[in-house]
Amino acid sequence: MPQNTRGTSARGESMNLTDSARAIDALRSAVQSKNDERVAHAAMMNIWPLYSVHAAELVEAVEGLPSPVLERYPVLRILHRMTPVLARTSRPFKPLIYPDDARNMSPDELDIFTLVQMVAFRLSGDVAAAMIYARRLQDRIVEIRVESRERPDGPLWFYHQQIGSTLLAAGETAAALLEFTTARDLGRLSPQADAERMALGRTALAHAVRGSLDDAESTLDEIALLPQVTHAHAASTMMTERCARALLAVDQMAPEAGALLSRLETYDSIELTWPFALLARTRHLLALQHPDDAVEAVSLAHDAHPDQHGSFATDVINAVSIEALWSIGDTTSARRLADSSARSGVLSRMAIIRHALLESRLDTAAAGLRQMSAARSLGPGQRAEATLLSAWLECALTDGIAAETAAQVARIASRPGKRRLISTMPLQLIERVRERLSPEDAVAFSALTGGLDSADHPRRPALTASEIRVLHALPLHATTAEIAAALYVSPNTIKSQLRSLYRKLGCSTRDDAISIASRLRLLNTETSNRP
Template sequence: MNLTDPDRARDDLAKAVRAGHPDTIARTVVSNVWPLYTCHPEALTAAVVELPSALLDRHPILRVLHPMTAVLARRARSYQPVPHGQDARLMSADELDFLILAQMLAFRVNGDVTTAMVYAHRLEERLRETAAEGRERIDGPLWFLHHQIGSTMLAAGDSGRALLEFATARQLGKFSGQPYAERMALSRSALAHAVRGTLDEAERALAEAEDMPEVTSLHASATTSSERIAAALIAVDRRSGDVDEMLSGTCPVDSVELNWPFALLARCRAYLSRHRPEDALEAIRIASDGHPTRGGSFAADVIASSTIEALIATGDSGYAWGIVKDNPKVGALTQLATAHLALHDGRLDTASLELRALASDQKIGPAQRAEAVLLSGWLELARTGELDLESARQIVRIAQRRDRRRLLERMPRQLVERVRDTLDNEGREEWAEATSDISFRDLQVRPSLTSGELRILNALPAQRSTANMASAFHVSPNTVKSQLRSIYRKLGCSTREEAIRIATRMRLLAATVND
């Protein structure tokens, strides 16, 4: 397998193309795939698109390189690369590296990130335990293998481990003789940092990438969009800059690039910060219709979490709970959105469960941990009506970081006021300075009612008398009266008619005990 001589690879391919034998062209491409891919991508693509489908299926790396594979994966049957048995047995160690790489990429394109991660781990293991001549060469493909493993981890939502792979890819890329290798690694590193909320690191990676050479045509779109999406995520979180301009020219929501869920996340966050949840829902719908998305992927996490947040903003919490039910195995973003929804609807036990699960998740980034702290403060206030001094101080520390502006804007004014009231004079001054440019909103939060109170509340429209309700539920009239007083206090009203009207607006009627 030729891994290092691009001129010979180009000449061998030209000779095979002139001969016109598809088998010879396929074998030539497979034998020279790395130098063709890195130095002659146009010639490589031109040769692959002319090959018959049967040959593409026999050589998985060729099927993955075909430009139509990613497009057709959205509508046609998913491509699952399996080499012919005889071909696999005759492969060298370097060729087996590329076979596993092709399998990983194919499942990633198909939206099956869970299976793609199986091949990523398999390739990791080969890099540790199996020697290959090409990987030992300074100008070999080792940096690219690490780059693609990291990209698969990023697509699976494991941004922390992805950063380690991108760092390795960058260091190896420095010595590879391929000047664009570092820029590719830096662009994906910036994206991973932006998702985690380590925005200063993301900015540093973007600044370094800007001084790097342009990448080849095969990677130009993915690299440029990674950089622009990272910049957009930074701007959204800091509430600074023109997000629309940053996202222009990136992959659209129906793109086949790996970056599309990150672009969707930036767009949805921008729409929600401008109070345009309907636009966010439309972007989500187009993205969902245009991609094969399965559980266990960052894409699925973005779609579920962004849908829940948009539905909270539109007031359709019933539909939002349906999204929660349909996505039992999701990532940290959806867990945070579920906790937000639960707090919004007064389901405090559900919020507590989600926040406890997040507290034990070692993979989440600083932004997700900061959001969990803010939601925990909200939960504490909802349960006790008070806020512990340490909780208030933690929230102040988050507010003092400009990276967390978007998160703070989503907190209810009730929490903001309680933080202020809990602090001493010095702390109040710090809090006022940190939040002076943030507009907080009064949120109509559904009260937390006990199962008995929910039962009485739902009986009000049909059974007017206390005695009737006591008889129907086999409790004493005094119990009914006590629960009614508690309901009135929690709803902020004094009559049954007001309670029914407020409960209807808050979607409390017909709520189940499980709710």
Template sequence: MTDPEPCRVIAYVGPSTADSAADRYWTRIFDSVRRCIDIDASRTSRGFAALRTALSTADTPVTLVLDGTRLDEDVAEGIGTLLADEPTLRIVVATRTTSSAGAGMPSDTRILTSADLAFTVDETTAYLRDAGVPQERWVVERIVHRTGGLPAVIGRLPTALSSAPIPGATELEHLDRIVDAVIDSVTARTIKNEPLLAHLLRPVLMSAMTDSLTCASLAESGVDAPTFVTTLESLGLVESVPGSPARAYPDAVRRSLLRRAVADLPAEPTRTYLVVPGAVDRGSDSAALLGQVVALRKEGRFAEAASICDDLASRAVSSSGTPETTVVSDAAFCFQAGLTYFFAVRPHEAMGMLRRARSAGAGTPVGEDAAAVLGLMHALRGEGPEARAALSTDRSPRRHHRNNARLAHTAEQIAAALLAIDRLESDVALDILVDIEASTAPNELWALTLYAQGSLALLTHTPMDGLRRIKAEIRKHPELHAGYNAVLVNAIRADLELALGDFDRARNLVADSTHLFTAPVHARMRLLTGDPAGSEALVHHYGTDPNCTPRQAMELAVLGAAAACALGRDTEARPHLDRAIALSQQTGLLRPFTMVSPLMARHLGSLGVDLPTAAEPTALDTATYPKSKPVVRLTPRERAVLDGLIAGRSARTIAKVEFVSVNTVKTQLRSLYRKLGVNSGKDAVIAARHLMLD
């Protein structure tokens, strides 16, 4: 790399600390200059006056690079004096603190703001390409929009993108999760590494709930407000507001802090609220925006609705007026935001918001509605005890004219149906779902209704009926087939196609999805199409993901056991099965034991492990996946023996037809039984009829 200033001496001075006095700062600058140019070693003065003399006597032009400078009036005045003294002197100042001191700078001073330093789309494109992770234009545009072009975040993206590539334009939510994770990591590390903030996480998170940050807004926080604000500014966490002494968090940083606040801070209905949507008397347009959120969500435009919720969440207001009104308003926003985040594939934020809604709206209809939807989400995740606890909360009689009454009632019905399906109680689930139609259910629950109906179709071995219903609904409401709706619907459609033996259609439905919800489908498809090693690899990859829900973890554990058995490694299958049993005991889930082919279920039952349900007969009775491509390869001799058994021949007759001894046929039979996981010729014939043998 060529020297950008080949005819100049560059003296670098690192960031100044929060308590650095101006005289000590000039001493540091003088020491840096002295190391670069010849200065009389006997000189004892090392302050500002000595620096002026040294620069005036230097033989080579000097460039001072002052990084992380606290630009107070004394420092700004000194910089102006140095520039006036020496026309050849250049000073590059990097500072995050702003003040009126800049007015004293020379007229040709150029000040670069955070907007100037932010990465543009073209700059981000070039940077990612040079870092070895080139991205399509739409991906880069989304990244810059999501991050605001913050250099600290862009700089860490190559590592994240290299380990989690973006599969396609339909995966906006997947890209947002990657970017948000990087922003969260940078923000958390910045706060943790600053001693002045390490023990003030709560005030930091609370301060992100305001439009702007001033000493007055921090008056009740218990912190040293001037030092707190200055520290945040020096770290680049907040920036100045034009025309105001206030500071504000960049949007990306604020969203990150709010995500952490939702997860870490309990609801505090007596102090501060994220937003009061109905407070029109305060001159707020929040009510109209919240109505827009609901409208967008019903149209399936979940990402847009979530973006508005992010904006609303940043408009914190302090509680005033009647506490009851404020609590209900806060609960209403959190309830709507929770629903929106769920369908925008932001499950952790969704659960956090709904918990806040339930807490803030305790004893009110909104709180009851939040409890109902929380119960449904727990049921979807396979968290039976939590779902039942949420649904058993005492409720006052619902007023049917309320807009959300039907939504909450339907949510409770779907949750109850899912719990029954997970316990293999098909009759109970059928009685519940017979009164629910996706077309008449609230739009927010359209996909969840289809998911429950499809799950029941799998359990009652009527996959064709389930597929017809789902396809008809997608034709009626294509706009709703987006976001998490698409993830749910495509996952259950793929499982229904697998049950019908149409592996290609199943593969096409989930080919582009990397969402954890589809991980068991991918693993099951590999297993059913004769690739147990590929299935096992997926189980190992997804099974250790900390974001795995109990349902996904248990399904993957069962599939891992089945894959190990198919590979002839029964010893390795038992730990997988032990994990599945433990999860079943914790959650009450039984259905994952039936989500394999009958032959695989029979093999699992032969491992000598006490299952919480009779998995083998249950799977054989329901025949969820009656067809599969071979997971074993038969030799020509074994295939001939199997054909003989299917034709009803005895071992002696097979030996005569194949011109071999009876003992040879018996040896081939033992090998055939082992590969098929059976113990008799009759069972071998049954197993063969469930396989699509080459």
């Protein structure tokens, strides 16, 4: 629940943000006094050097304080290991501040409190509100000069690290990368042993999500040269790096993907990285044609966390659900979710376009692709996916593709990190690309796409609107003439459309067409069941 603070320090006393020796002496002296209020005050007034150098003692001291004391020190409550657990279940932690208290705080205290508000709202699942405090802290850094921020041993690198993490949680990966770059540059100067590695780990994860696989791999290579992370930040740092590696392996469809995924956090994790782990796992499951397992994974993760309003987590859940529900045959739920997710993030919008193509709603797909083309923050992987979806649309509209389109698809296929994306394309498109390439390029393209058929989802062929009408008429009318009369066109037109329909379905008879269309869920249930 929202908590108000009535001040965090005695008036006239300045917060210590640099002297770790003085900080730990003050905390130990307070602990020895067995005075809870004194312990809380010493911890609060020395919060940054304690967190940076003596994290274990700080957390132990905080967890020894009774709840009534912690209620008056919300900055300390964020350090309690029970806070994130309770925040995602029964007790959202959303500290507020009275205007009078804010006026009595020093700039350092306001920085710290704004940081805590950002992290607290993020832990409680309200990423949209966390973004408000992230912007507020960004503004303070730019507009208000504070001496402690200008010191190498100050907290500025951590502010940028946490702002970037909030942007990452919101799916704003491009903006997050800028914050992580600043955090890394400052971290190199900081005496905090983990500063640079923490920033690099989140950088690698952001690149992996954006599909900048080369950048992600080079960043992970840099991390390998750094010292081992200390205990205080081991869990979050190692899980961030593991998520980045797993996403890379899944996109590359590498043999080690399964082993890497097994090392990720569970679905009910409280780490910031849980939606990224969910994305890696579900992408892998869908590539293996296990949509039921993907639906179960999403359900478990969703039930274990509060609704993540305005978050990357919601984007992942919606996008995976649309594709997985369609793949298991629950087209009604997939369509309902696609219709309700139009304002979601990039992943959901891509899934909506894909779903529209699968259902031959080509106008919807075209409108979605136009919107995506106007987006400036897409990563390389997302731009590649948009290009492939555009090629799919072109193939569906014309039953063929231009040579330039074929060349674009072939270039994407030549990148090892795009194998998963290529595997999601319909075989019809792959065949049309091969037909439009030169003999030499076609051989190379076949080698690149070889072995992907077994990992490809069984895709429905892309039918035109006229072909769909004819298909739905087949179970209802016995002859071509009856279909022509029902659709108000000539029998020759129906014959032409039937030839095209049979070719796309890979059959030559009416009964086979109905059977294949039913299996691929191209026919409405009520239509296919009619005599």
